[in-house]
Amino acid sequence: MASDAAPAEEDKTWEEVLRRMLPVGAPLPDEEQLDYSIAVEYVGPPVPYEVPKVDPLDIASASSRAHSVASVSDHTSSIPVVMPINPRFSRFGRFRNGTFNKEPRSPVESQRSSSVSRTQLDLQNGEGEDHSDSGDGITEDALSSVSSPRAPNSVPRGEGANEVKRPTTVTFHTPRDSENEEDDGFPSPRSVATEPVGSPVAVRNSQAGSRKRWICCRCGKGNRLKEKEACLVCDKRYCNNCVLKAMGSMPEGRKCVSCIGQPIDESKRSSLGKCSRMLSRVCSPLEIKQIMKAEKECPANQLRPEQLFVNGRQLRQDELAEILGCPVPPQKLKPGKYWYDKDSGLWGKEGEKPDKIISSKLNIGGKLQMNASNGNTGVYMNGREITKIELRMLKIANVQCPRDTHFWVYDDGSYEEEGQNNIKGNIWGKASTRFISSLFSLPVPPNNAQGVNENPTNYSSRSVPEYLEHGRVQKLLLFGLEGSGTSTLFKQAKFLYGNKFSAEELQDIKLMIQSNMYKYLSVLLEGREQFEEEALAEKEYTSVDVEQSAPAETAADENKQSIYSINPRFRHFSDWLLDIMATGDLEAFFPAATREYAPMVDEIWRDPSVQETYKRREELHKLPDVAKYFLDRAIEISSNEYEPSDKDVLYAEGVTQSNGLAFMEFSFDDRSPMSEIYSENLNCPPPMTKYQLIRIPSKGLRDGCKWLDMFEDVRAVIFCVALSDYDQVSADSSGHLRNKMTASRDLFESLVRYPCFKDTPFVLLLNKYDALEEKITKAPLSTCEWFQDFSPVRPHHNNHALAHQAFYYVAVRFKELYSSITGRKLFVWHTRAWERASVDEAFKFIREVIKWDEEKDDEVYEINAEESFYSEMSSSPFVRQE
Numbered sequence: 001m002a003s004d005a006a007p008a009e010e011d012k013t014w015e016e017v018l019r020r021m022l023p024v025g026a027p028l029p030d031e032e033q034l035d036y037s038i039a040v041e042y043v044g045p046p047v048p049y050e051v052p053k054v055d056p057l058d059i060a061s062a063s064s065r066a067h068s069v070a071s072v073s074d075h076t077s078s079i080p081v082v083m084p085i086n087p088r089f090s091r092f093g094r095f096r097n098g099t100f101n102k103e104p105r106s107p108v109e110s111q112r113s114s115s116v117s118r119t120q121l122d123l124q125n126g127e128g129e130d131h132s133d134s135g136d137g138i139t140e141d142a143l144s145s146v147s148s149p150r151a152p153n154s155v156p157r158g159e160g161a162n163e164v165k166r167p168t169t170v171t172f173h174t175p176r177d178s179e180n181e182e183d184d185g186f187p188s189p190r191s192v193a194t195e196p197v198g199s200p201v202a203v204r205n206s207q208a209g210s211r212k213r214w215i216c217c218r219c220g221k222g223n224r225l226k227e228k229e230a231c232l233v234c235d236k237r238y239c240n241n242c243v244l245k246a247m248g249s250m251p252e253g254r255k256c257v258s259c260i261g262q263p264i265d266e267s268k269r270s271s272l273g274k275c276s277r278m279l280s281r282v283c284s285p286l287e288i289k290q291i292m293k294a295e296k297e298c299p300a301n302q303l304r305p306e307q308l309f310v311n312g313r314q315l316r317q318d319e320l321a322e323i324l325g326c327p328v329p330p331q332k333l334k335p336g337k338y339w340y341d342k343d344s345g346l347w348g349k350e351g352e353k354p355d356k357i358i359s360s361k362l363n364i365g366g367k368l369q370m371n372a373s374n375g376n377t378g379v380y381m382n383g384r385e386i387t388k389i390e391l392r393m394l395k396i397a398n399v400q401c402p403r404d405t406h407f408w409v410y411d412d413g414s415y416e417e418e419g420q421n422n423i424k425g426n427i428w429g430k431a432s433t434r435f436i437s438s439l440f441s442l443p444v445p446p447n448n449a450q451g452v453n454e455n456p457t458n459y460s461s462r463s464v465p466e467y468l469e470h471g472r473v474q475k476l477l478l479f480g481l482e483g484s485g486t487s488t489l490f491k492q493a494k495f496l497y498g499n500k501f502s503a504e505e506l507q508d509i510k511l512m513i514q515s516n517m518y519k520y521l522s523v524l525l526e527g528r529e530q531f532e533e534e535a536l537a538e539k540e541y542t543s544v545d546v547e548q549s550a551p552a553e554t555a556a557d558e559n560k561q562s563i564y565s566i567n568p569r570f571r572h573f574s575d576w577l578l579d580i581m582a583t584g585d586l587e588a589f590f591p592a593a594t595r596e597y598a599p600m601v602d603e604i605w606r607d608p609s610v611q612e613t614y615k616r617r618e619e620l621h622k623l624p625d626v627a628k629y630f631l632d633r634a635i636e637i638s639s640n641e642y643e644p645s646d647k648d649v650l651y652a653e654g655v656t657q658s659n660g661l662a663f664m665e666f667s668f669d670d671r672s673p674m675s676e677i678y679s680e681n682l683n684c685p686p687p688m689t690k691y692q693l694i695r696i697p698s699k700g701l702r703d704g705c706k707w708l709d710m711f712e713d714v715r716a717v718i719f720c721v722a723l724s725d726y727d728q729v730s731a732d733s734s735g736h737l738r739n740k741m742t743a744s745r746d747l748f749e750s751l752v753r754y755p756c757f758k759d760t761p762f763v764l765l766l767n768k769y770d771a772l773e774e775k776i777t778k779a780p781l782s783t784c785e786w787f788q789d790f791s792p793v794r795p796h797h798n799n800h801a802l803a804h805q806a807f808y809y810v811a812v813r814f815k816e817l818y819s820s821i822t823g824r825k826l827f828v829w830h831t832r833a834w835e836r837a838s839v840d841e842a843f844k845f846i847r848e849v850i851k852w853d854e855e856k857d858d859e860v861y862e863i864n865a866e867e868s869f870y871s872e873m874s875s876s877p878f879v880r881q882e
């Protein structure tokens with residue numbers, strides 16, 4: 001199906017500019033990384049819906065696997081080896097398990113995964129996303145044991161006699177180890193050895209390196225398959241049997257009894273009040289509610305004034321109270337040094353650009369310093385030299401600020417030059433400023449007072465209760481080659497989560513649809529002319545023979561006829577329309593002429609010659625899939641009363657500006673299987689997360705590149721590829737025909753290599769799955785050279801199964817590519833952007849990716865490698881089949 005042709009020039013520019021931005025000599029994938037990528041095993045976000053629950057894991061096999069690796073390691077005892085178990089938890093592991101065995105493996109998959117060697121597992125553990133744990137893996141135990149052979153007389157550490165029994169080679173706490181130790185009635189030697197000495201912090205630090213995270217500190221049993229609850233102060237971990245005994249009634253939340261009253265480990269502040277799955281199993285919902293409340297609110301767990309510096313001065317208790325109690329306090333405040341501009345309400349980390357706007361006029365900290373945000377622009381706002389990015393924003397907001405301007409900004413956004421007593425304007429007066437500001441990750445004022453109308457969706461951030469706030473908006477960048485479906489995805493997201501289109505917007509869309517109709521018709525008429533010429537040429541050629549053999553009275557007229565010949569009545573209109581199109585002056589005539597010509601459009605569209613032409617639409621480059629949808633309704637659409645339906649809007653081309661950034665903000669339930677348990681039990685509303693979807697257009701990317709640098713804090717990059725592109729070509733800037741799939745791949749690659757996305761998770765949406773199903777039996781996937789070695793396992797009687805394999809294969813190719821560049825895992829999902837439910841699922845998936853990405857650094861959850869292996873499967877689209 002011919003989707004609209006890629007303007008290759010622009011795509012090319014995109015690529016080129018990106019390439020230029022890459023560091024010289026960007027690393028090439030080396031063998032090792034390649035190997036790893038082939039393992040294709042990755043920790044994917046789980047699917048929280050429509051998947052049967054199955055209890056996680058075959059423990060026996062998990063432990064034997066772990067153990068076999070451990071014992072192999074024994075032979076190389078002088079090297080501490082990281083456990084090939086990934087203790088990272090992803091809380092939906094159980095769902096993944098349910099999906100794992102359901103689906104057949106593709107040839108690629110089975111071939112590849114069987115080649116996953118132990119070394120790869122090791123490698124993965126060392127190099128994967130799991131940095132902190134690879135550190136943990138080399139524990140004191142391991143190190144001390146390692147050193148034992150060299151120093152046989154060294155006194156065993158710790159006091160337990162058990163220690164003596166311990167082998168002198170590298171040991172790991174595999175489940176078997178702990179089984180040997182269990183029930184001896186004594187705490188394990190290692191927990192004795194790490195009994196708190198000195199300050200909790202010191203203890204914590206020493207413990208971090210000395211205790212395996214899956215060992216319960218109380219019973220000493222180590223089962224890495226089971227979650228542990230950690231003390232917020234000292235990080236000791238307890239199994240579900242011991243947690244209540246060790247933590248008692250938890251008057252300050254999750255703390256060992258001996259840690260009650262102590263300040264918490266600051267790295268755990270963000271988990272305050274967030275219950276774990278394990279705790280929810282050992283306590284009743286009511287208890288949990290109380291414990292979590294206490295954890296959040298008890299004095300011992302609060303920030304202390306001495307942890308906060310504002311404008312260079314440590315806060316006092318009353319100042320802390322003032323800042324926390326003000327109408328718009330800084331959210332998620334962490335210990336640290338900040339600057340605060342009490343006149344404008346701007347707030348930021350010392351030495352950095354503003355981060356938030358909080359209540360103004362608070363009397364806290366010292367005096368705002370000129371160099372508070374480390375700016376070097378020579379422009380001063382309320383005495384602070386502003387940063388480059390702020391200056392850029394001000395320029396866009398049309399605030400005149402040459403070097404050495406000192407101006408004063410008030411909390412309502414009004415500003416004046418220092419010393420002059422007249423307000424020159426309002427920074428936030430324009431919605432575009434707010435928009436740009438938020439794109440630049442600069443704060444925007446929290447209230448909606450300035451009449452923001454360009455912001456389409458849920459902007460009123462303060463109407464979201466504080467406890468639902470997840471900090472700043474999560475930015476999602478949506479990229480894709482022209483024609484991949486990014487606009488469609490964007491519109492679906494708007495329908496799903498955003499505001500309705502306004503009457504004005506709809507009016508514009510209506511005009512757009514009406515003139516698009518003429519564009520489609522002109523493409524058809526042009527194609528028709530060409531086909532007609534070809535057909536006539538052929539006819540002439542064959543009729544030469546005919547005439548020679550039977551020089552009968554073949555009417556000259558008949559000779560000029562073919563199935564592509566149009567009714568002469570329409571010739572004039574056709575020529576006229578094609579002329580207009582050729583001059584590019586369409587807008588001058590349409591939609592003014594729309595109604596007038598509607599009956600003509602209708603008739604021409606139904607003319608047999610045009611219908612014949614339409615049958616060969618694959619050859620018509622510029623005809624999008626949706627042309628028929630609109631042309632079929634020419635009369636209705638041309639009428640004055642026509643109002644585009646949601647579907648029309650969805651199918652309409654040009655609704656999202658092709659040359660500008662499209663952006664929208666939305667929030668949706670952060671509900672997941674986890675949070676559902678709590679929110680239902682605890683009667684609290686589901687938390688909302690705010691997202692900002694920013695579509696970077698494939699056209700006009702020269703501009704796009706300028707923007708790219710601004711997106712340092714992008715939460716995820718969504719890259720959209722049309723699956724049906726594998727047999728499509730488009731011309732690049734030098735006129736060479738290129739396969740669109742490989743063009744897509746190259747664009748993808750340049751984005752992946754783009755430095756500012758270094759730590760950003762990527763989600764690949766393989767779109768137009770429906771079109772893939774339709775064409776896969778007609779055009780082999782290997783039409784695309786990149787997919788040459790695709791060989792379906794067995795002959796397929798139905799295109800669904802084949803499309804399924806093809807999809808999986810494509811996903812793997814992209815994953816390999818991504819992993820060879822980044823060493824990380826690519827998340828892949830399939831979509832049919834025309835179906836709203838499919839897009840909804842894709843966004844749920846994206847949301848899980850983000851959560852997963854957050855939690856992978858979160859110490860609250862742990863789980864083993866097996867589960868992360870399963871997650872690969874759940875993130876495969878096979879989970880859902882229609």
Ligand SMILES: Nc1nc2c(ncn2[C@@H]2O[C@H](COP(=O)(O)OP(=O)(O)OP(=O)(O)O)[C@@H](O)[C@H]2O)c(=O)[nH]1
Pocket residue numbers: 003004480481482483484485486487488489624625626650651653654656657658697698699767768769770771831832833834835
């Ligand atoms: N068959 C099929 N067509 C789709 C699907 N998603 C989008 N399309 C169509 O593919 C064409 C290109 O999609 P667009 O949404 O315009 O994608 P885009 O080219 O990335 O966006 P622009 O750069 O704004 O043109 C349009 O005609 C869409 O209606 C899909 O899942 N299946």
Ligand SMILES: [Ca+2]
Pocket residue numbers: 004482483487653
């Ligand atoms: Ca398009």
